[in-house]
Amino acid sequence: xxxxxxxxxxxxxxxxxxxxxxxxxxxxxxxxxxxxxxxxxxxxxxxxxxxxxxxxxxxxxxxxxxxxxxxxxxxxxxxxxxxxxxxxxxxxxxxxxxxxxxxxxxxxxxxxxxxxxxxxxxxxxxxx
Amino acid sequence: xxxxxxxxxxxxxxxxxxxxxxxxxxxxxxxxxxxxxxxxxxxxxxxxxxxxxxxxxxxxxxxxxxxxxxxxxxxxxxxxxxxxxxxxxxxxxxxxxxxxxxxxxxxxxxxxxxxxxxxxxxxxxxxxxxxxxxxxxxxxxxxxxxxxxxxxxxxxxxxxxxxxxxxxxxxxxxxxxxxxxxxxxxxxxxxxxxxxxxxxxxxxxxxxxxxxxxxxxxxxxxxxx
Numbered sequence: 001x002x003x004x005x006x007x008x009x010x011x012x013x014x015x016x017x018x019x020x021x022x023x024x025x026x027x028x029x030x031x032x033x034x035x036x037x038x039x040x041x042x043x044x045x046x047x048x049x050x051x052x053x054x055x056x057x058x059x060x061x062x063x064x065x066x067x068x069x070x071x072x073x074x075x076x077x078x079x080x081x082x083x084x085x086x087x088x089x090x091x092x093x094x095x096x097x098x099x100x101x102x103x104x105x106x107x108x109x110x111x112x113x114x115x116x117x118x119x120x121x122x123x124x125x126x127x128x
Numbered sequence: 129x130x131x132x133x134x135x136x137x138x139x140x141x142x143x144x145x146x147x148x149x150x151x152x153x154x155x156x157x158x159x160x161x162x163x164x165x166x167x168x169x170x171x172x173x174x175x176x177x178x179x180x181x182x183x184x185x186x187x188x189x190x191x192x193x194x195x196x197x198x199x200x201x202x203x204x205x206x207x208x209x210x211x212x213x214x215x216x217x218x219x220x221x222x223x224x225x226x227x228x229x230x231x232x233x234x235x236x237x238x239x240x241x242x243x244x245x246x247x248x249x250x251x252x253x254x255x256x257x258x259x260x261x262x263x264x265x266x267x268x269x270x271x272x273x274x275x276x277x278x279x280x281x282x283x284x285x286x287x288x289x290x291x292x293x294x295x296x297x298x299x300x301x302x303x304x305x306x307x308x309x310x311x312x313x314x315x316x317x318x319x320x321x322x323x324x325x326x327x328x329x330x331x332x333x334x335x336x337x338x339x340x341x342x343x344x345x346x347x348x349x350x351x352x353x
Contacts, residue, residue: 026185027342042352046339048190053352065353069342074203074219074332100345104353 027107032098034106036066040090045073045083052086052108054094068094068108090114131211134253134293139206139326143199143300143318155200156268157279163310172309173267174277181344184278185271187221189343190336194242194265196287196302198223201269205320206331207298214248214255219331227257234260240283257289267304282308296322 038056050070057063076082091114096106129135144154165173177184187193193201203219217224229248238245240263248257262285270279281304288303298320305313341347 026181026188027345044339047334048336048340051341067350067353074334077332078329099342099347101347103347105342105347
């Protein structure tokens with residue numbers, strides 16, 4: 001497993017309820033899956049969960065920005081994963097569960113890179 | 129330590145119960161090992177979710193975890209020790225428990241609190257921490273395992289913790305004595321593992337309010353969107 005692949009795996013671990021400071025069900029609706037492809041626009045490496053934003057272009061060229069939450073930054077850093085793991089401009093496909101308020105926000109569940117690498121939710125314990 | 133007491137200083141992994149059961153079972157109290165609930169007290173132990181996130185998952189709103197909930201979480205814990213105090217600092221919310229070990233009694237006249245009032249004493253190489261004066265609050269992260277209800281302790285909660293080092297393991301037993309809910313006290317054993325390799329990095333900041341964007345399922349706007 002490459003370091004980059006590992007990084008993304010861990011970034012997304014928060015989608016498992018074991019990782020959050022809340023249960024995913026409190027904020028996201030697992031019956032409303034989200035799957036988008038776009039470019040990384042912005043990364044917020046902050047507590048209690050990191051957020052990254054993906055610009056998604058539809059067939060008419062209109063751009064919508066989706067926000068995806070990830071793992072706590074401290075848990076990532078303790079594993080040697082830094083903000084550099086998510087490069088601005090990288091093309092990714094992200095799957096997750098949509099926020100309960102119906103906004104364009106979701107919990108990240110898996111990320112697929114442009115080169116086909118696909119990572120699904122892991123079930124690790126944060127901070128270890 | 130210079131005072132002849134065992135040295136508990138260091139950064140540890142999160143506690144993990146010795147016999148976990150079910151999802152996240154390593155960090156919650158095992159119902160099979162709990163004491164019987166007093167007749168009529170079931171409603172004090174379990175409360176149905178009511179849709180208010182401040183009730184259903186207070187930590188999701190950046191409210192305090194309290195004790196023991198804040199101790200039983202997935203982030204590391206640092207212990208700082210001197211002859212007069214032992215300080216237990218979970219990275220979660222960085223809520224330090226500053227526990228005197230110089231033989232003083234519990235403080236009196238204080239309002240009940242999320243973390244209670246703790247005093248410690250040494251029994252040979254075991255540190256015993258006695259905590260009282262809690263306000264009613266979430267007992268543990270049971271709500272991660274049940275979408276219908278949450279688990280609470282009463283304001284009569286009294287906890288006794290036993291901490292003992294064995295090699296790089298910290299043996300951690302917590303006794304729950306909550307006479308408004310249970311017929312008798314019960315205990316559960318956990319282990320923490322010392323991680324000297326985490327010393328240099330240390331505990332990290334955890335300011336929940338920094339970017340709790342979707343608290344309670346209502347996401348606030350981001351300038352990226």
